[in-house]
Amino acid sequence: MTPIKKPDIEERWYEVLKSEFESPYFYNIKSFLIAEKKQHIVFPPSHLIFNAFNLTPFDNVKVVILGQDPYHNIGQAHGLAFSVPDNIQKPPSLLNIFKELNSDLNIPIPLHGNLEKWAKEGVLLLNASLTVRAHTAASHAKIGWQQFTDAAIKALSDNKQNLVFILWGNYAIAKENLIDHNKHLILKTVHPSPLSASRGFFGCHHFSKTNEYLMNHNIKPIDWRL
Numbered sequence: 659m660t661p662i663k664k665p666d667i668e669e670r671w672y673e674v675l676k677s678e679f680e681s682p683y684f685y686n687i688k689s690f691l692i693a694e695k696k697q698h699i700v701f702p703p704s705h706l707i708f709n710a711f712n713l714t715p716f717d718n719v720k721v722v723i724l725g726q727d728p729y730h731n732i733g734q735a736h737g738l739a740f741s742v743p744d745n746i747q748k749p750p751s752l753l754n755i756f757k758e759l760n761s762d763l764n765i766p767i768p769l770h771g772n773l774e775k776w777a778k779e780g781v782l783l784l785n786a787s788l789t790v791r792a793h794t795a796a797s798h799a800k801i802g803w804q805q806f807t808d809a810a811i812k813a814l815s816d817n818k819q820n821l822v823f824i825l826w827g828n829y830a831i832a833k834e835n836l837i838d839h840n841k842h843l844i845l846k847t848v849h850p851s852p853l854s855a856s857r858g859f860f861g862c863h864h865f866s867k868t869n870e871y872l873m874n875h876n877i878k879p880i881d882w883r884l
Contacts, residue, residue, distance in 0.1 A: 670716035699792035702735040709737025713777035720780035741773035
């Protein structure tokens with residue numbers, strides 16, 4: 659097996675996940691992506707695959723918001739769950755997130771959908787799969803990314819204390835068993851998608867509950883303004 663070049667990921671994350679990067683399944687992910695890119699467009703661009711980890715270093719993580727899959731249309735995915743770059747139309751789920759943020763904390767709905775500022779505040783915006791084939795939802799869901807991102811969630815749970823894990827929708831809630839309830843706060847409700855948001859996402863107050871928990875543990879709260 660050819661040695662894998664060190665990935666472009668923040669140093670502490672690399673230390674914590676080194677055994678994953680050196681495992682056969684990760685070699686298989688890389689081999690799959692090399693072959694896939696010869697025939698298809700893959701999102702996000704290669705240099706942004708680990709963007710969530712690079713914008714939110716391991717030691718800076720305070721909150722984890724779990725997504726499922728990168729956006730699969732042109733220009734949308736940039737390595738942060740639910741986020742889109744500047745000048746890209748806000749997807750419906752993100753618009754609902756902003757509506758709840760406005761209702762919960764009276765923060766005006768942003769004009770853009772770029773959540774990089776949240777990432778730099780300590781909010782890890784982590785998709786369960788880190789890549790996707792263009793225009794094909796969940797196309798990379800079974801190539802090994804789940805094992806990798808599960809390891810990242812477990813590493814946070816095991817090595818840190820008083821994090822807030824925000825789980826929206828059944829897919830994210832299924833990751834609950836990776837998290838130590840005794841050390842961290844878990845907030846969960848339905849997905850912010852228009853199909854389900856009215857069944858409990860609206861009115862969940864997860865943004866204010868997150869900050870209340872952080873402040874109760876003498877941790878600087880998140881500035882959710884964008």
